[in-house]
Amino acid sequence: MTEDLSRYDSIRAVLWRGDRLRLLDQRRLPFVEDYIDCTTPDDVATAIRDLVVRGAPAIGIAAAWGVVLAGQRGRDALADALPRLRAARPTAVNLMWALDRMQGAIADSPDVQALVREAQAIQDEDLAANRRMGALGATLLGERVGVMTHCNTGSLATAGYGTALGVIRAGVAAGRIERVYAGETRPWLQGARLTMWELVRDGIPATLVADSAAAHLMKTGAVQWVVVGADRIAANGDTANKIGTYQLAIAARHHGVKFMVVAPSSTVDMATPSGEAIEIELRDPGELLTYSGQRTVVDGAVAWNPVFDVTPAGLIDAIVTERGIIEHPDAARMRTLFT
Numbered sequence: 001m002t003e004d005l006s007r008y009d010s011i012r013a014v015l016w017r018g019d020r021l022r023l024l025d026q027r028r029l030p031f032v033e034d035y036i037d038c039t040t041p042d043d044v045a046t047a048i049r050d051l052v053v054r055g056a057p058a059i060g061i062a063a064a065w066g067v068v069l070a071g072q073r074g075r076d077a078l079a080d081a082l083p084r085l086r087a088a089r090p091t092a093v094n095l096m097w098a099l100d101r102m103q104g105a106i107a108d109s110p111d112v113q114a115l116v117r118e119a120q121a122i123q124d125e126d127l128a129a130n131r132r133m134g135a136l137g138a139t140l141l142g143e144r145v146g147v148m149t150h151c152n153t154g155s156l157a158t159a160g161y162g163t164a165l166g167v168i169r170a171g172v173a174a175g176r177i178e179r180v181y182a183g184e185t186r187p188w189l190q191g192a193r194l195t196m197w198e199l200v201r202d203g204i205p206a207t208l209v210a211d212s213a214a215a216h217l218m219k220t221g222a223v224q225w226v227v228v229g230a231d232r233i234a235a236n237g238d239t240a241n242k243i244g245t246y247q248l249a250i251a252a253r254h255h256g257v258k259f260m261v262v263a264p265s266s267t268v269d270m271a272t273p274s275g276e277a278i279e280i281e282l283r284d285p286g287e288l289l290t291y292s293g294q295r296t297v298v299d300g301a302v303a304w305n306p307v308f309d310v311t312p313a314g315l316i317d318a319i320v321t322e323r324g325i326i327e328h329p330d331a332a333r334m335r336t337l338f339t
Contacts (some may be wrong), residue, residue, distance in 0.1 A: 007173075007202065007203075009155065009161045010155075011156060011160065011198065012155065013026065013058055013157075014058055014123070015035075016068075019039070019072070020038060021043075021062065021065045021066070021182070023038060024036060026054055026156055029194055029197055030193050030196070036052060038066070040321070041069050041081035042072075043079075045063075045066065045087075045221050047062065048089055049088045049089060054149060054157065054158020054303070055156060056157070056180030056263070057130075057163070058087060058156070060266065061119075063088070063102075064118065064119035066081060068116055069081075070082075071112045071115045075110070078106060085099055089281060093231070093267055093268075093272075097266045101140065105118040110296055111272070113247065113253065115236050122160070123159045126158055126264060127158070130163060130322075131160055132322040133163060133263075134167050136320050137170065137171075137262050137325075140320075141167075141176045143175075145224040146176075146177075146178060146181065147180050147226070147227050148180075148182075148209075148218075148225070148257075149180065149195065149211070149227050150185060150191060150226070152165070152185070152227070152246055154195060154198040163262040164227045164229045166262065166264040173221065179207060180206045181205055182207070183210075183214055184211055184244060185244065186211055186229045187288050188280070196208050213255075218252060221300075224257060224258065225260060226248050226258070226260065226262045227257045228242075228245050228264035229241060229261070229263055230240055231308055232266050233261070233263060233267050233269065233319065234269060234272045234278060235271070235331055236311050236331040236334075237311055237326070237333070238276075238311065238336065239313070240309070241308060242309075244309070246310065246311045258317045260314060260318045260319075261311075261316055263319070265338065270334070270338050276310075278310055281307050281308060282305060282306055282307070285302060285303035285304065288304075288305050299308045313329045323338075324337055
């Protein structure tokens, strides 16, 4: 299994270089593999906001290194950087969780090396959690199944290996998965551009489908599990994830397809009682009105562009974290594992 982990764990999107943070520019994938260097905390905040780095765990890791960059500039820079980094994206709780940890490290010690150690711990712990979740989630799949996923939850979105894509990697390595289906994930096409890039690169049998083809695909019997990540999981198990996840859960329930959410414990927000209390990020409507910089919609048209939705816990068969599996999540089961 160690050999398989190495085979399916070749990508690193967030790289610390001592005096800069190097990020794989995910806006340019799959055709251009280009890295940008962030030398200031504002550079990191901008990279998070502009989707150079994306995926809830990766955002938190990048923000932690942004605090280190601020610490290298002194106390005043730290005071300025923390609120700017917090404001970069509102929905992914991992960002706030990582910054809270870094703030705790600042309170414990003004030493920059202490901040480096904390940021590195956040990154290392995420990779270990992903491998643990992959092993746990794969045990639920059954044999020779078809799996559908949404958005990108792989090495690009994490410290490595991935959350939902980590389960898929572990399932493929164990011979449990026959075929993976990736939804394209409009409007930024993270499934088409990023997930397919990771799957093809790893030699995992994968088929791209239009977002609107998902229910029809389930009807054919080709899919037994939908496996997705999360940006925030509320105390009752309601889960915020990339827009389009909710409709997948509805279609899955109708067709008897199981639905799994895979996320580290840092994504669980027990202070948020339910999905109704989760702030949903609205992005520039222009993202829907253009494609690759070219306008595709008539002038004068308007658009609504929420980038997350909330799947009610009642539509989720299992939440997988590194702490364990919660089947049929509800508030009581969530409390058992997270309080």
